[in-house]
Amino acid sequence: MSIIEVKNLSFVYGIDTPFEKKAVEDVSLSVDEGEVIGLIGHTGSGKSTFVQMLNGLIKPTSGQVLLAGRDIWEKPKEIRNIRFKVGMVFQYPEYQLFDDTVYKDISFGPRNKGYSEKEIDEKVRNAARFVGLSERLLKESPFDLSGGEKRRAAIAGIIAMDPDVLVLDEPTAGLDPKGKNLLLAQIMQYHKQRKNTIFIVSHSMEDISRIADRVMVMNKGRLEMLDTPRNIFAQVEKIESMGLRVPQITKIMMTLKERGVNLPDGILTVEQAFFEVVNLLKKEGKI
Amino acid sequence: MSFISVENVKFSYDEDKKNVLNDINLKIEQGEFVALLGHNGCGKSTAAKLLNAMILPDEGVVIVDKMNTSDEKLTYEIRRNVGLVLQNPDNQLVASVIEEDVAFGPENLGVPPEEIRERVDRALKTVDMYEYRKHAPHKLSGGQKQRVAIAGILAMQPTCVVFDEPTAMLDPNGREEVMNTILTLKQNGITVVLITHYMNEAVMADRVIVMDKGVVLTEGNPREVFSQVNLLKKHSLDVPQATELAYKLLGIGLKFDEMPLNTDECVDYLEGVLK
Amino acid sequence: MTRDIALGQFIPGKGVIHKMDARVKILLLIAFIVLIFCTFNFISLGLITASVVAVILLSDIPFKMYLKSLKVIILIIVITSLLNIFYGSGEPLVQFWIFKITLSGIYRAVFVTVRIVCLILISSCLTFTTSPTDLTDAIERLMKPLKIFHIKVHEIAMMMTIALRFVPTLLEETDKIMAAQKARGADMESGGMIKKIKAMTPVLIPLFVSAFRRAYDLAVAMECRCYQGGDGRTRMKILKMKKLDWFCVAFTALVLIGVILCNIFFPAAI
Numbered sequence: 090m091s092i093i094e095v096k097n098l099s100f101v102y103g104i105d106t107p108f109e110k111k112a113v114e115d116v117s118l119s120v121d122e123g124e125v126i127g128l129i130g131h132t133g134s135g136k137s138t139f140v141q142m143l144n145g146l147i148k149p150t151s152g153q154v155l156l157a158g159r160d161i162w163e164k165p166k167e168i169r170n171i172r173f174k175v176g177m178v179f180q181y182p183e184y185q186l187f188d189d190t191v192y193k194d195i196s197f198g199p200r201n202k203g204y205s206e207k208e209i210d211e212k213v214r215n216a217a218r219f220v221g222l223s224e225r226l227l228k229e230s231p232f233d234l235s236g237g238e239k240r241r242a243a244i245a246g247i248i249a250m251d252p253d254v255l256v257l258d259e260p261t262a263g264l265d266p267k268g269k270n271l272l273l274a275q276i277m278q279y280h281k282q283r284k285n286t287i288f289i290v291s292h293s294m295e296d297i298s299r300i301a302d303r304v305m306v307m308n309k310g311r312l313e314m315l316d317t318p319r320n321i322f323a324q325v326e327k328i329e330s331m332g333l334r335v336p337q338i339t340k341i342m343m344t345l346k347e348r349g350v351n352l353p354d355g356i357l358t359v360e361q362a363f364f365e366v367v368n369l370l371k372k373e374g375k376i
Numbered sequence: 377m378s379f380i381s382v383e384n385v386k387f388s389y390d391e392d393k394k395n396v397l398n399d400i401n402l403k404i405e406q407g408e409f410v411a412l413l414g415h416n417g418c419g420k421s422t423a424a425k426l427l428n429a430m431i432l433p434d435e436g437v438v439i440v441d442k443m444n445t446s447d448e449k450l451t452y453e454i455r456r457n458v459g460l461v462l463q464n465p466d467n468q469l470v471a472s473v474i475e476e477d478v479a480f481g482p483e484n485l486g487v488p489p490e491e492i493r494e495r496v497d498r499a500l501k502t503v504d505m506y507e508y509r510k511h512a513p514h515k516l517s518g519g520q521k522q523r524v525a526i527a528g529i530l531a532m533q534p535t536c537v538v539f540d541e542p543t544a545m546l547d548p549n550g551r552e553e554v555m556n557t558i559l560t561l562k563q564n565g566i567t568v569v570l571i572t573h574y575m576n577e578a579v580m581a582d583r584v585i586v587m588d589k590g591v592v593l594t595e596g597n598p599r600e601v602f603s604q605v606n607l608l609k610k611h612s613l614d615v616p617q618a619t620e621l622a623y624k625l626l627g628i629g630l631k632f633d634e635m636p637l638n639t640d641e642c643v644d645y646l647e648g649v650l651k
Numbered sequence: 652m653t654r655d656i657a658l659g660q661f662i663p664g665k666g667v668i669h670k671m672d673a674r675v676k677i678l679l680l681i682a683f684i685v686l687i688f689c690t691f692n693f694i695s696l697g698l699i700t701a702s703v704v705a706v707i708l709l710s711d712i713p714f715k716m717y718l719k720s721l722k723v724i725i726l727i728i729v730i731t732s733l734l735n736i737f738y739g740s741g742e743p744l745v746q747f748w749i750f751k752i753t754l755s756g757i758y759r760a761v762f763v764t765v766r767i768v769c770l771i772l773i774s775s776c777l778t779f780t781t782s783p784t785d786l787t788d789a790i791e792r793l794m795k796p797l798k799i800f801h802i803k804v805h806e807i808a809m810m811m812t813i814a815l816r817f818v819p820t821l822l823e824e825t826d827k828i829m830a831a832q833k834a835r836g837a838d839m840e841s842g843g844m845i846k847k848i849k850a851m852t853p854v855l856i857p858l859f860v861s862a863f864r865r866a867y868d869l870a871v872a873m874e875c876r877c878y879q880g881g882d883g884r885t886r887m888k889i890l891k892m893k894k895l896d897w898f899c900v901a902f903t904a905l906v907l908i909g910v911i912l913c914n915i916f917f918p919a920a921i
Contacts, residue, residue, distance in 0.1 A: 132517065132547045146830050169836060177834040184824075185831040187856035197853065201836030232860065236416060246835060263544050265415040265573045267612030292548050295617070334548060337576075337639055338617040344643045350650050359617050363624045369650060376628065428875060452877045460875040467868035472784050472816045479887035481876040492887040514819040528876060 090157075091119040092286050093143065093175075093254060098152035100138050112138040114310040115152070120286055122253075127301030127318065128290045131332045135310040136290050140256045143288065144175035156254070173202045176252030180259045182243035186231040191222065191242050194231050198250040209249075216249035217242075219279040221271070237268040241275070248279065256288040261296065269293075273300065294336045298322060298357035306331065319355035338362050377442070379567060380404040380427060380458075380536065385436035387422060396422045398590035399436075406535070409558075409568040411581035411598075415612050419590040420571045424540045427569065428458040441535065456485060459529030463541045465521035466513075474516075474524055475500065475509040481532040492531075499530040502564070503557050519550025523557055536567035543574065555580065575602070575616050579637050586613070603635040618642035625649075661782045666711025667895065668780040673789035675896040679903050680777050686910050687769050692920045695913035696765055702906045703769045712779045720775040721768065728767050735759040758920050787811040792890065805881025813869070821862060828857050 100113040113135045120126055130136045141147040142154060145161050145168040154161050161171045176198075179185070188194040195216055199209045217227055220241035226234065231242055244260065260276065261269040277300055280287055291297050297304060298318040306314040306321060308331045314321055322328065322335045325343050329335070335343075342356040342365070351369065356362050370376045382402040388395045396419045404410050414420045425431045426438050429445040438445040440454050462468050471477040475496050482492045500506040503523040513521055522542055529537055539558065543551040555577055562568050570581060578584050578598060585595040588611045594601055602608070605615050605623040615623070622636045622645060630649060636642040663669075668676070683703070690696040707717060721728075736756045743751035781789075791808030798804055832853045833839065839850045 131549060141830070144834060146833060169833075169838060172834055172836055177831075179827065179831045179834070182831065184861055185828055185835075185853075185857050187853045187860075197837075198835040201838065250836065265612075266614040267415045270612075332549060336617065338621065340639050341618060341621070341642050341646070344639070345646055345650070348643075348647055350647065359620045359624065362621050366621075366625065366646065366650070367628065370630075373650075375649075376630075430871065430874065452879065455875060455877050462868065462872055462875075464868055466820055467865045468872035470816060470869070470873060471812060476784065476887065480873075480878070483884050483886055484877040484879065486883045486885050489885060489887055489889050492885065496887060512819070513816065514823070525872075532876065 090122060092122040092157055093120045094153075094155040094158075095119070095143075096153045096155065098139070098142060098154065099150050100135075100142060100147060101150045104150070111310050113142070113149075116307075116312045117152075118305065118312065118315055120288075122286055123284050125280060125287045125289065125300055125302045127297035127304040128288055128307065129292070129294065129297060129304060129333060130307035134307040134331075136307050137258065139307065140177065140258060140288060140290060143254070143256055144177045145171045146177070169201075173198070173250050174252055175254040175256060176247040176250050177256045178244050178247050178258060178260060180262055182247075182260075183236070183239035185246075186239060186243055189230055190227065191217075191229055191231050191234070192227040194242065195227075195246045195249050198246050202250055212249040212251060213245075216245040219248055219282075220245045220275050237264060237272070240264065240268075241272065244272075244276075252285065254286045254288070256290075258290045259292065260289065261291070261293065269296075276300075294322070294334055294339075298336050298339070306333070318357055321355075322357060323355035377439075378403040379406040379408075379441060380569075381439045382423075382426065383437050383439070385426065385433040385438060387426070387431065387434050395434075396590055397426070397433075400587075400590065400592060402585065402592070404536075404567060404569060406567055407562075407565050409562045409570070409580070409582045411578035411584045412569060412571045412587060413573065413575075413578050413584055413601075413613065414587035414593075415573060418587045420587050421540050423587070424460060424538045424569070424571050427536075427538050428460050429454045430460065452485075456481075456532050457535050459532060459534040459537045461522070461525055461529055461537060461539045461542050463544050465518055465525050465545070468525045468528070469513045469521065472512050473509075474505065474511050474513065477513065477524060478509075478527045478531050481528055485532060495531045495533065496527075499527040500524075502530055502560060503527045517550060518546045519553040522546065522550065522554050526554075526557055526561075530561075534566065536569065537561060538569040538571070540571045541573070542570075543572065543577065551577075573613070575614050576638075579616065586611070598637055599635050602637055662712055662716065662779050663782075664711040664780065666709060666780065668706070668710040668776060670893075670895060671780075671899060672890055672892055672896045673781050673785040674793055674890060675892065675899060676777055676781060677786075677789055677793060679899060680773060682903050682907065683773050684770060686907060687766050687773075689914070690762075690766075690910060691914050692917045694917050695910045696762065698909050698913060699906065700765060700769055702902075703773050707772055707776050710776050710780055712776070716779060717772055717775055721771055724767070724771060728764055731767070732760040732764045735763050762920075783815045784812070787815065788886075788888070789890070803881075805884070809881075817862075817865065820865075821858070824861055825854065825858055828854050828861075 095116055095118050098113060098116045099111065102108065102110045102112050116139060128136050138147060142149050148162065156171065156174060162168065186194050188197065192213060195213045196209050199212045204212060222238065222241055222245060226238065231239060234242060247255065257276070261272055264272065273296060289301065301318055303315060304318050304321045305312060313331065322339045325335050325340065336357060338359050339356055342352050342362055346352045352365055356365060382400055385397055385400045386395050387397040400423065412420050412423060422431065426433060426445070427440065429451050432446050440458055443450045443454055445454055469477050470480050478496045478499055479492050482495050487495065497506065500509055503526050505520060505523050505527060508516065508520065513524065516524070543554050546554065558568055558570060559580065570577065572578055581598060583595065584598050584601040586593040586601060593611065594604060594607060602615055602619050605619065608615050616637060618636050618638055618641065622632060622642060632645050636645045686699055690699050736752055737750050738756055738759065741753045741755050743753050745752045787808055791804060794804045837850060837853055839847065
């Protein structure tokens with residue numbers, strides 16, 4: 090069943106002023122429960138505006154967002170409830186930490202949601218476990234944590250609200266490779282257990298191709314492509330014409346194919362590439 | 377003698393805490409482009425601040441262009457010589473108008489007004505931001521802001537520019553803009569020290585130095601360094617996918633003349649093997 | 652969403668007043684303010700009003716903008732002029748209960764109203780036609796002589812420059828943090844005053860933390876660019892008095908003489 094359905098969604102900034110700008114234009118799609126959707130597009134393509142319409146932070150100029158079949162703006166006064174169902178992690182979320190302990194900070198969302206103390210405690214500890222924050226750290230001030238820990242504490246604050254849909258805007262921006270890989274692994278582990286729907290915005294095509302079931306490509310406010318990573322990244326030219334890149338390994342394999350080497354389309358990871366190359370060598374009896 | 381030499385330097389922010397830099401030795405020649413690589417907390421940012429006398433070594437010496445950074449009389453001459461560009465482009469711009477921001481450095485140095493004007497125009501042209509000279513910083517993209525910050529350093533006419541993760545907060549386009557600007561500086565004969573954790577940026581350097589836990593792990597030209605895939609992985613550093621694939625193939629007995637570092641080299645190598 | 656707050660309400664333009672040296676503008680503004688309060692009869696009041704109108708007509712700013720700035724203080728104008736009407740001395744024209752309206756009261760009210768309106772118009776003219784950067788720059792240069800009283804003129808001006816630079820950045824940041832906390836279910840709209848103030852804590856604390864972090868970064872960046880305070884510093888922009896500026900000084904001087912003569916040769920009305 091589709092958990093989120095977006096119908097002809099548009100948003101225009103500064104209507105009736107000289108600065109009028111269409112940020113999102115006529116986007117429609119439907120996302121199934123448990124899917125991981127990667128969202129790519131260069132800066133200014135409307136990605137951020139689009140994801141902020143999913144949890145009602147921005148009200149669409151026209152079109153609808155249906156969550157489990159119901160328009161999220163059906164009762165505008167209760168829009169706050171939507172934000173607990175569609176959890177949103179902004180870029181550099183560590184800049185939103187404010188309470189005196191990590192525990193209290195993570196509990197901010199669940200408390201707003203109206204959970205009982207017992208439930209809050211359970212949700213906070215679960216969320217902390219998902220992102221790999223130890224019990225000891227929960228008592229610390231969030232401002233004393235390392236950069237990577239702060240990031241994970243902030244993400245835990247959203248996970249603790251137990252949303253059905255989790256939106257992550259560039260969760261790994263600014264982290265080093267070690268921190269990045271760790272965080273991605275934790276998010277995927279969480280997804281595996283909780284089985285909820287995830288939208289992940291990223292500039293790293295390598296990351297997107299590794300974790301997404303389907304990829305949305307946005308360009309100039311429009312949804313240009315929506316398909317599996319394999320099919321999306323097979324269209325190197327189209328992707329590059331929108332100022333985006335494909336993963337390096339995909340590019341290498343595609344170029345080889347163009348030069349007449351017998352390789353399949355849309356190879357996304359080094360492991361796949363290695364597998365295909367070895368296969369080919371075996372077939373030709375070179376090894 | 378090297379243009380910059382760091383000799384047996386130890387440093388800690390807190391006396392009783394362990395050393396951030398532990399007996400480090402670096403040599404950088406004039407006009408060289410050196411990449412300093414390592415994950416967060418390995419001491420590479422601290423090393424950057426050593427080079428322009430923002431911090432002074434607890435032990436050992438840092439010599440820049442024959443000047444000892446511990447000599448207080450030379451502090452500002454050293455900072456003029458060695459510009460430092462920081463990570464967050466927003467937090468290094470002082471004025472509300474681009475050209476006035478770029479003028480900030482030379483103004484501090486007491487350069488005469490007409491010459492400041494010339495330097496500002498030239499610096500803005502070098503980073504390709506001249507047409508934005510009257511704009512306000514907050515309206516620019518991250519990459520543009522970072523280029524303005526670079527122009528602000530260039531206007532002091534430094535011989536060396538140290539970049540402390542200049543692209544960490546930028547999108548891919550911004551990253552490319554800044555990397556192109558860095559390459560332009562190198563072509564103009566400026567010594568460049570680039571601190572980064574992106575391998576594909578480090579590949580462009582003449583020499584790569586890998587740091588971990590306050591010591592130099594390995595150094596050499598990019599090919600030598602990135603050939604040590606195991607060592608890099610062990611210290612949680614990424615290698616380019618092109619290199620990783622070649623390395624895996626090496627494991628099953630496929631030899632190559634030199635380790636491929638980028639897309640083109642990898643394609644050529646594989647084409648040779650597969651055809 | 653970024654709110655574009657027009658800082659200091661500067662409106663770019665190409666008018667005569669825009670082209671003037673900001674230092675001259677500030678000094679002439681002070682001269683005008685003094686003159687406005689040194690008018691004691693209707694002729695000098697008329698003269699100064701005419702000059703102010705002339706200045707704002709020359710300013711290449713839509714008159715609508717001036718009306719907007721008057722609108723803000725309309726209440727103050729009404730209250731002060733009412734108070735003045737009832738405060739006059741002499742024969743009452745109208746009298747009811749404890750209130751009496753006298754001719755001198757009406758005169759006072761007219762004077763007060765015209766003075767305040769002129770004051771607002773001429774000051775708005777300065778802020779409309781001068782960019783905040785030019786304004787701080789001019790203030791720094793004008794205040795330079797105060798150095799002998801150990802006033803840190805350069806430091807004050809530097810602080811103003813940095814504040815101007817970071818206001819838009821921090822506004823944008825406030826928007827971001829508010830959105831992030833709303834996404835965590837923060838309720839900032841409902842409830843009374845106290846509840847609303849409490850609800851702002853999750854926004855204010857991160858904002859302060861961020862401001863401190865930025866301040867620290869900026870201090871490092873400034874040191875890297877050899878900043879050592881105001882001593883030995885030069886400026887790229889050299890401000891020079893042009894023909895236009897001298898002309899405006901002369902104009903103001905004429906108005907000044909006019910007002911003095913009117914005050915001498917005509918009887919005071921208040």
